[in-house]
Amino acid sequence: MVLTFLDCFFLKSNQRIKDGIKLFMKTKSNTLPIVSEEGQYLGLIVLKDLVKHLLKEENILMKDLIIWHEPILAEANPLNVEFDEMDTIDIVPVIKTENMEFEGFYIKEEIVTLKYEKHRELVHELNQVINSSYNGILAINSEGNIIVYNTAAERIMGKPKDKVFGKHISYVDPDKALLDTLKTQEVSVNVKRVINGYDILSNRSPLIYEGRCIGAVGVFVDRSDIEKVSYELESYKKLSKELNDILEASYDGLYICDKEGRVIRVNSSWEKICGLSREYTIGKTAQELIKDGWYDNSAALLTLKNKEVSTTMLEITSGPKKGQIIMATGTPIFDKNGELDLVVVNVRDITYLEHLKTQLVETMELSKRYATELEEIRLQAKKMEDIVVRSPEMQRIMELAIRVSKVDSTVIITGESGVGKDVIAKKIHYLSKRKDKSYIKINCGAIPEHLLESELFGYEGGAFTGAKKEGKLGMFELASGGTLFLDEVGDLPLCLQVKLLRAIQEKEIVRVGGVKTIKVDVRLISATNKNLELMIREGTFREDLFYRLNVVNIQIPPLRERKEDMEYLLGFMLNKHNQNYGLNKKLAAPVVERLLSYNWPGNIREMENMIERLVVLTDEEQIQIRHLPVFLQEELSASKLVTLNSIIPLKDAIEEVEQQLIRKALDKYVTTRKVAKMLGVNQSTVVRKIKQYSIEKHDAS
Numbered sequence: 001m002v003l004t005f006l007d008c009f010f011l012k013s014n015q016r017i018k019d020g021i022k023l024f025m026k027t028k029s030n031t032l033p034i035v036s037e038e039g040q041y042l043g044l045i046v047l048k049d050l051v052k053h054l055l056k057e058e059n060i061l062m063k064d065l066i067i068w069h070e071p072i073l074a075e076a077n078p079l080n081v082e083f084d085e086m087d088t089i090d091i092v093p094v095i096k097t098e099n100m101e102f103e104g105f106y107i108k109e110e111i112v113t114l115k116y117e118k119h120r121e122l123v124h125e126l127n128q129v130i131n132s133s134y135n136g137i138l139a140i141n142s143e144g145n146i147i148v149y150n151t152a153a154e155r156i157m158g159k160p161k162d163k164v165f166g167k168h169i170s171y172v173d174p175d176k177a178l179l180d181t182l183k184t185q186e187v188s189v190n191v192k193r194v195i196n197g198y199d200i201l202s203n204r205s206p207l208i209y210e211g212r213c214i215g216a217v218g219v220f221v222d223r224s225d226i227e228k229v230s231y232e233l234e235s236y237k238k239l240s241k242e243l244n245d246i247l248e249a250s251y252d253g254l255y256i257c258d259k260e261g262r263v264i265r266v267n268s269s270w271e272k273i274c275g276l277s278r279e280y281t282i283g284k285t286a287q288e289l290i291k292d293g294w295y296d297n298s299a300a301l302l303t304l305k306n307k308e309v310s311t312t313m314l315e316i317t318s319g320p321k322k323g324q325i326i327m328a329t330g331t332p333i334f335d336k337n338g339e340l341d342l343v344v345v346n347v348r349d350i351t352y353l354e355h356l357k358t359q360l361v362e363t364m365e366l367s368k369r370y371a372t373e374l375e376e377i378r379l380q381a382k383k384m385e386d387i388v389v390r391s392p393e394m395q396r397i398m399e400l401a402i403r404v405s406k407v408d409s410t411v412i413i414t415g416e417s418g419v420g421k422d423v424i425a426k427k428i429h430y431l432s433k434r435k436d437k438s439y440i441k442i443n444c445g446a447i448p449e450h451l452l453e454s455e456l457f458g459y460e461g462g463a464f465t466g467a468k469k470e471g472k473l474g475m476f477e478l479a480s481g482g483t484l485f486l487d488e489v490g491d492l493p494l495c496l497q498v499k500l501l502r503a504i505q506e507k508e509i510v511r512v513g514g515v516k517t518i519k520v521d522v523r524l525i526s527a528t529n530k531n532l533e534l535m536i537r538e539g540t541f542r543e544d545l546f547y548r549l550n551v552v553n554i555q556i557p558p559l560r561e562r563k564e565d566m567e568y569l570l571g572f573m574l575n576k577h578n579q580n581y582g583l584n585k586k587l588a589a590p591v592v593e594r595l596l597s598y599n600w601p602g603n604i605r606e607m608e609n610m611i612e613r614l615v616v617l618t619d620e621e622q623i624q625i626r627h628l629p630v631f632l633q634e635e636l637s638a639s640k641l642v643t644l645n646s647i648i649p650l651k652d653a654i655e656e657v658e659q660q661l662i663r664k665a666l667d668k669y670v671t672t673r674k675v676a677k678m679l680g681v682n683q684s685t686v687v688r689k690i691k692q693y694s695i696e697k698h699d700a701s
């Protein structure tokens with residue numbers, strides 16, 4: 001409904017009553033405003049006053065009948081005008097300004113009707129609000145009769161609204177708790193009670209109007225609902241904490257924004273990686289962050305545009321992490337209608353990834369190296385199989401050889417001929433970092449003295465008669481980068497000892513017939529079965545060279561002192577030569593026994609030669625005592641064997657052997673003729689020797 005505003009119906013102060021009556025007739029109103037000549041509001045004229053004076057036929061003017069009635073301003077809302085019920089005036093005059101310029105008037109009846117309509121709407125809305133509240137609301141008036149009772153109250157109290165309105169509160173609540181509130185006019189909060197079997201929680205307050213208590217209201221809720229809600233709230237809180245903890249625990253930086261690109265959340269890793277705080281960032285858009293110069297690209301914007309997982313590289317362009325390169329991947333999250341709702345961006349510090357990449361490459365390199373080393377060890381182990389190392393002495397020697405192979409120090413290997421000096425020297429070479437370069441062996445005792453120098457150091461073209469035109473490389477140069485094994489170093493003539501010393505000390509040589517020095521990088525291993533210390537004393541070996549050679553000394557004991565190796569060596573050699581010749585010879589047990597009790601003066605070389613001969617020459621599959629060399633067919637007695645544990649003059653040794661042989665042969669064969677036959681000499685020789693060594697026949701035992 002719209003209010004009617006009448007601005008053309010008014011009386012003028014100088015008009016006659018008759019004219020006024022006419023206007024009243026026209027408007028059908030019982031009151032009309034009266035206005036001055038200048039258009040100012042003067043008040044109202046009431047129809048009944050006019051009629052009264054007309055009847056009296058008094059000759060009065062309109063202005064004499066003016067009654068004052070407060071007008072309202074044009075901008076005022078007529079619905080806010082309060083009416084006096086007793087007032088019979090049926091219009092509301094309106095002025096334009098404070099100086100009473102008349103504007104028009106509203107019809108009071110219309111205003112009242114409109115006000116009523118508005119109130120009805122308000123009451124309806126209030127009812128809607130009250131009824132849609134999840135909480136129960138119940139109000140009583142000062143008599144204790146129910147005036148408000150909403151749908152939730154109906155559900156909890158269990159009584160329908162139409163039966164409750166106007167009834168006394170005791171109808172729904174036997175305890176009449178609201179009456180106490182009415183009486184005390186005090187507010188009670190969170191009161192626990194049971195109504196209609198429900199555990200409720202209620203708040204009660206008095207209704208005070210114009211300082212008077214006109215009723216009381218109770219707002220209550222089913223506690224089981226609250227508990228359910230608070231349980232759900234707790235679960236959500238827990239879930240939210242867990243999610244928060246997960247986000248915070250993420251090593252990757254996380255950045256979550258809405259569909260406008262506005263940051264909702266970031267985690268600590270993101271703050272650390274980008275050098276921006278969450279306080280600053282949250283609420284800003286990705287566009288703003290780029291515009292403000294924090295970084296130069298955005299995975300969030302890319303994802304918002306593409307609506308699919310998008311990855312980009314970006315650089316931090318300001319702040320403490322300026323220059324940091326970051327890899328960012330945005331993942332879109334869609335709502336149930338398929339609309340993009342959020343973007344989760346995951347950022348990674350590429351610097352760290354680069355570091356990891358390098359580490360990976362290094363690790364791969366390392367594992368490649370380990371694989372190669374492993375292969376090498378396997379190869380070495382395979383090569384080791386070529387050597388028998390059973391006795392504790394040999395095990396110690398092998399450990400020393402392995403250790404010494406890791407460094408370049410000069411090594412001297414001492415031991416009788418055939419004990420395996422060359423074998424150990426080779427082992428050191430093949431275990432060393434020089435293994436891929438040459439291993440050169442030179443036997444200083446086997447090469448004529450005049451050739452030895454050029455063999456060792458090489459010669460320039462035309463150095464001597466018969467020398468090659470183009471010259472020749474010596475062993476030092478041939479072994480460059482590798483190992484030079486000088487066997488029988490004790491046989492090196494004194495003049496070459498000086499040259500060798502210089503080569504070791506200066507790491508350079510001069511070829512025979514040459515002048516320029518040549519750098520050589522050679523690892524030197526020497527070997528001897530001579531007593532070098534004795535030679536130094538006798539002046540045949542240079543002391544300074546001895547100390548240069550003798551940095552690490554490996555002493556290999558003779559085979560007879562390494563009984564543990566012997567048995568294995570027998571098997572090893574038998575197997576080796578069986579394989580070489582495609583045979584399958586076996587040693588009879590007594591043969592093994594006999595060979596083990598032999599003292600092997602020629603050491604492993606002697607054993608190897610003997611086994612090879614036996615394998616090749618024995619017709620039968622099983623090698624028997626009779627197949628052995630004659631001197632081994634006899635039972636051996638260690639005490640009677642020629643044993644030379646120290647260096648004695650050869651002449652003495654021969655005499656000792658002769659004596660022992662003749663005594664032993666006489667003892668067994670009695671006659672000099674038989675002895676001579678067995679020893680393979682003339683009978684006269686036997687007789688001469690018996691005399692020479694003053695052997696009595698009965699001496700032989």
Ligand SMILES: Nc1ncnc2c1ncn2[C@@H]1O[C@H](COP(=O)(O)OP(=O)(O)OP(=O)(O)O)[C@@H](O)[C@H]1O
Pocket residue numbers: 386387388389415416417418419420421422423424487529572604605608
């Ligand atoms: N421990 C071992 N296991 C198996 N065979 C071995 C062992 N030691 C040495 N040999 C073998 O014995 C033979 C002699 O060894 P090697 O030439 O190394 O001795 P050497 O001490 O250098 O002798 P020389 O002083 O006469 O040069 C070689 O055939 C070698 O293969």
